[in-house]
């Protein structure tokens with residue numbers, strides 16, 4: 199079998215329809231294009247880091263996350279992009295609504311209510327703080343049944 203027989207149909211077409219100079223120019227042009235594509239591919243992979251095999255993608259560093267991203271299918275990238283966009287929108291709403299400071303304030307209020315409930319604990323059917331029959335008006339108020347002033 200000759201080298202010609204091993205050639206692809208496309209290579210035979212180029213060989214049969216071009217002279218040596220034209221072929222040399224085609225090879226040089228292809229080499230330049232391959233070099234350009236290799237540079238573009240390297241740029242796409244720049245900054246990524248292969249994660250350890252045991253690590254879940256969600257626990258990745260940004261460089262490892264990029265490694266996963268560059269190996270995901272288009273459908274997986276679209277799904278992840280949708281999740282990122284959704285998370286960003288929800289984070290924006292949380293920021294606008296001041297959810298962090300609201301949570302801190304509510305935690306402080308819950309802590310105060312717990313301390314008040316502990317203070318008014320039951321000791322033999324009598325409140326330890328106000329010495330009224332259990333449940334005392336403070337516990338009734340904390341449980342939402344009535345206020346101490348009612």
Ligand SMILES: [Zn+2]
Pocket residue numbers: 318325326327328329330334335336337
């Ligand atoms: Zn009490």
